Amino acid sequence: MKNILVPIDLSDVSEYALEVAVAIAQKHDATVILLKRLIFPTLEYTMIDNDFYEDKEDYYRYLTQESKDRLKDMIDRPTCRNVEFRLKVVRPEESLADSVAKQKVDLVVMGSTGASGWKEWTKGSNAEHVVRKTSCPVLVVKSPISEFQNVVFAVDFENEEFFKTSSTLLDTAKIKPHFVYVDNGTKLFDADVLRERVGKWVFELGYSFYHFEIIEADSIEKAILKYAEKADADIIVMYTHGRKGFQHFIYGSIAEDVVNHAKMAVMVSH
Incomplete structure (x- = not known):
């Protein structure tokens, strides 16, 4: 940095x-x-x-x-x-x-x-x-904040590097990490497998405490925001594909929607 x-x-x-x-x-x-x-x-x-x-x-x-x-x-x-x-x-x-x-x-x-x-x-x-x-x-x-404690990592199990990189900007000893995965009907993963993978991440990152929740919802963006508010999050950490032009018009960007509508801070990696 x-x-x-x-x-x-x-x-x-x-x-x-x-x-x-x-x-x-x-x-x-x-x-x-x-x-x-x-x-x-x-x-x-x-x-x-x-x-x-x-x-x-x-x-x-x-x-x-x-x-x-x-x-x-x-x-x-x-x-x-x-x-x-x-x-x-x-x-x-x-x-x-x-x-x-x-x-x-x-x-x-x-x-x-x-x-x-x-x-x-x-x-x-x-x-x-x-x-x-x-x-x-x-x-x-979005508002005055002295430090980030309650951190929500929005994960999709396709990209694992973004939260590992983002974690270097956060105080591992102080934060309370929450991992949330939103299943919008695809059910690509087995829940037990996901929990095992999150446990492995937590061990690698050195967290002593964490929450992980799988949410079934049609809107990924709305589910992330609702979970972040429930967790009283100080920040949401996620990544974007960085789509532009026609792809952005067709698929949009969940990260950009979260940035627009979140009440708390948001960190987005590519």
């Missing part, structure tokens, strides 16, 4: 994400990159005499410096000490997801309020698009 990227829009949820990223960076001696995407035109720019700036580039330079000054103010606090920061301001020509995807980082930590209804169908959330386009793990934060 060398570089952690935090998209910042100066909202409360992006501050929550920054706090989580700083805690992870302190644990792993990593650099935190703060990414701010410029918004243009601003209300200020439309209301002033635009001749005040010789050209639009002058105004961009002003916005860039203003953004960096505000980012510096955000990290000028005792909790951010002993962490190396880099500040990056990008132009508005490309989406936030595209800007994030271009960065070579090991983890993205971002805040999100999610998306539902018409917004979800037409635009989705920034977090949803980042999860889709970014190849590294994405940790989506």
Whole structure:
């Protein structure tokens, strides 16, 4: 873990994400990159005499410096000490997801309020698009949180590496792991075999305590969210196939749906 990227829009949820990223960076001696995407035109720019700036580039330079000054103010606090920061301001020509995807980082930590209804169908959330386009793990934060204790691992027994990798970001000694498998009618596995496999994972990861539950439900996403709420989870950990284009249109993404609708944090690996 060398570089952690935090998209910042100066909202409360992006501050929550920054706090989580700083805690992870302190644990792993990593650099935190703060990414701010410029918004243009601003209300200020439309209301002033635009001749005040010789050209639009002058105004961009002003916005860039203003953004960096505000980012510096955000990290000028005792909790951010002993962490190396880099500040990056990008132009508005490309989406936030595209800007994030271009960065070579090991983890993205971002805040999100999610998306539902018409917004979800037409635009989705920034977090949803980042999860889709970014190849590294994405940790989506929804509310203030100091540490992750109740952790729900949504498993399908096709990919086992994602939760092993994610576990390196969590404190094995403190967390209470919950493994949940949703059978949506396929019944591909025998329950006793699944329990044996989970027991093997738990032994390998060094957990002394765990829960495992098999749920029969038509909607995998809704079943995961319902179980996470019942378990009072601080975070859901899962993976995505990263489908794009036509495949995404046909099959969708359970992980993206969970990111949009979860009330707690979600970590998605590819």
